Amino acid sequence: MDLQEILKQLGETFLDWKAMGEVIPKMFAVGLPNTLVLAVTSGIIGSFLGMLLALMGISRNPVARWIARVYTDVFRGLPAVLTILVIGLGFGPIIRHMTGSTSPYPMAIAALSLMSAAYIGEIFRSGIQSVDKGQLEATRALGFGYSASMRLVVVPQGIRRVLPALVNQFIALIKESSLVFVLGLLASEREVFQIGKDLASQSGNLSPYVAAGLFYLVMTIPLTHFVNWLDHRLRSGRPEKKEPDEAAAVVGKGAQA
Amino acid sequence: MSEFASGTLTAKDIHLSFGSNHVLRGIDLHVEKGTTASVIGPSGSGKSTLLRVMNRLIEPERGDILLDGRSVLKDNPDELRRRIGMVFQQFNLFPHKTVAENVSLALRKLRGMPKDKAREEALAQLDLVGLKHKADVRPANLSGGQQQRVAIARALAMKPEVMFFDEATSALDPELVKGVLALMTDLAKGGMTMVVVTHEMGFSRNVSDSVTFMDAGVVVETGSPEQLFTEPRTDRLKGFLSDVL
Numbered sequence: 001m002d003l004q005e006i007l008k009q010l011g012e013t014f015l016d017w018k019a020m021g022e023v024i025p026k027m028f029a030v031g032l033p034n035t036l037v038l039a040v041t042s043g044i045i046g047s048f049l050g051m052l053l054a055l056m057g058i059s060r061n062p063v064a065r066w067i068a069r070v071y072t073d074v075f076r077g078l079p080a081v082l083t084i085l086v087i088g089l090g091f092g093p094i095i096r097h098m099t100g101s102t103s104p105y106p107m108a109i110a111a112l113s114l115m116s117a118a119y120i121g122e123i124f125r126s127g128i129q130s131v132d133k134g135q136l137e138a139t140r141a142l143g144f145g146y147s148a149s150m151r152l153v154v155v156p157q158g159i160r161r162v163l164p165a166l167v168n169q170f171i172a173l174i175k176e177s178s179l180v181f182v183l184g185l186l187a188s189e190r191e192v193f194q195i196g197k198d199l200a201s202q203s204g205n206l207s208p209y210v211a212a213g214l215f216y217l218v219m220t221i222p223l224t225h226f227v228n229w230l231d232h233r234l235r236s237g238r239p240e241k242k243e244p245d246e247a248a249a250v251v252g253k254g255a256q257a
Numbered sequence: 258m259s260e261f262a263s264g265t266l267t268a269k270d271i272h273l274s275f276g277s278n279h280v281l282r283g284i285d286l287h288v289e290k291g292t293t294a295s296v297i298g299p300s301g302s303g304k305s306t307l308l309r310v311m312n313r314l315i316e317p318e319r320g321d322i323l324l325d326g327r328s329v330l331k332d333n334p335d336e337l338r339r340r341i342g343m344v345f346q347q348f349n350l351f352p353h354k355t356v357a358e359n360v361s362l363a364l365r366k367l368r369g370m371p372k373d374k375a376r377e378e379a380l381a382q383l384d385l386v387g388l389k390h391k392a393d394v395r396p397a398n399l400s401g402g403q404q405q406r407v408a409i410a411r412a413l414a415m416k417p418e419v420m421f422f423d424e425a426t427s428a429l430d431p432e433l434v435k436g437v438l439a440l441m442t443d444l445a446k447g448g449m450t451m452v453v454v455t456h457e458m459g460f461s462r463n464v465s466d467s468v469t470f471m472d473a474g475v476v477v478e479t480g481s482p483e484q485l486f487t488e489p490r491t492d493r494l495k496g497f498l499s500d501v502l
Binding site: 132134135137138139140141142143144145148152153156157160 | 312314335336338339341342343345347349350351352353362363366367408411412415
């Protein structure tokens with residue numbers, strides 16, 4: 001096999017335009033919406049649960065702290081695929097029995113939410129704990145109770161500081177949503193990865209995987225850059241509004257005249 | 258004539274320990290309505306802790322706190338703190354809110370004022386401290402002295418009966434101290450009841466009506482400024498004054 005043949009074979013394997021052409025419309029119509037539903041829903045639920053865990057983690061009640069600690073250790077310590085399988089296969093039949101729905105989505109979203117909550121909880125907790133103690137003291141000195149002080153002053157500042165880490169967690173969720181394939185998906189339930197996988201096995205060609213990869217990158221790379229931008233902005237503050245330089249303007253006009 | 262609805266504050270036999278550390282060992286302090294009491298003493302003598310106990314940011318273990326002769330230990334501590342304004346060494350402005358929002362937050366959320374009314378009130382308070390023109394900037398864009406004046410406006414907006422100052426000028430660059438002290442002097446002259454924990458001996462001597470010297474959790478001497486500064490009776494106060502003056 002000479003170099004030309006190798007390149008040709010690789011090209012056919014990864015960049016088969018015909019196979020890609022078939023897969024891309026399906027990605028837009030089915031895969032992308034499904035991936036976004038999984039990632040966004042779990043991201044929102046995970047953020048709420050995460051905030052609850054963070055507040056429990058810093059609570060004065062030792063039982064609440066202990067529950068948050070154990071929860072976080074368990075869900076951060078398990079492989080994502082195992083959690084999705086166990087929750088999906090374990091609770092799926094109960095849901096089916098109760099609602100008649102065979103969709104694996106509710107359980108997949110539950111598993112992704114529970115996992116991301118453990119990470120997001122730690123992110124929020126570190127953010128809240130990094131807020132200067134004087135903020136809580138000053139708020140309480142004005143006459144606010146503990147929960148109002150946390151809600152109005154401490155938590156908003158804490159969240160702001162950890163926004164970059166939070167966006168990283170959303171990126172992880174987009175990628176982990178691909179693991180839902182282990183629960184078995186109907187044609188209409190397939191997300192970006194499963195569509196790539198199906199067409200790859202039908203055609204014996206890896207180009208659909210490449211297409212799936214591109215779809216993930218289109219979702220994650222802008223978020224990565226958004227994180228960097230956000231991080232920079234939070235560090236250095238809002239850019240100063242540039243006042244028009246009056247002197248320069250006059251010179252400019254004069255030069256043109 | 259007082260510009261403020263000031264009250265009389267009394268602390269009786271206040272005790273507090275942090276673990277085995279007996280921080281306050283039976284403190285008595287009486288601040289008559291409309292007067293200014295300064296509390297001086299070395300670092301770690303319990304001055305700042307005393308302020309926090311008197312507005313119940315920290316609950317005393319023993320003793321009583323009275324406002325206008327009535328004990329406030331059974332009251333809701335949040336409501337007590339609405340009656341006592343507090344200004345901190347590190348300003349503690351809310352960095353995520355504008356200057357006007359810093360001042361109006363408690364008016365809106367605790368007094369239930371509508372947004373525009375609360376802003377109007379906040380602007381009036383900022384005008385009193387000379388910072389109305391900074392209403393819409395964030396605290397980070399202000400000098401330390403300006404931040405502290407905003408913090409004073411924030412406390413005054415709640416129309417407190419007593420004001421606490423916890424080393425309010427200690428974190429300021431020397432050239433910014435004067436403006437804050439001038440504002441505190443105006444408040445004192447206006448009839449606000451104030452408890453001022455301070456290292457500014459000039460303020461203590463010239464503005465306050467009474468001076469209390471604390472050391473190691475006890476009140477060592479208390480009296481008029483002349484008395485304490487010109488005729489200290491104890492060696493501890495003499496030693497302290499010779500260190501700081």
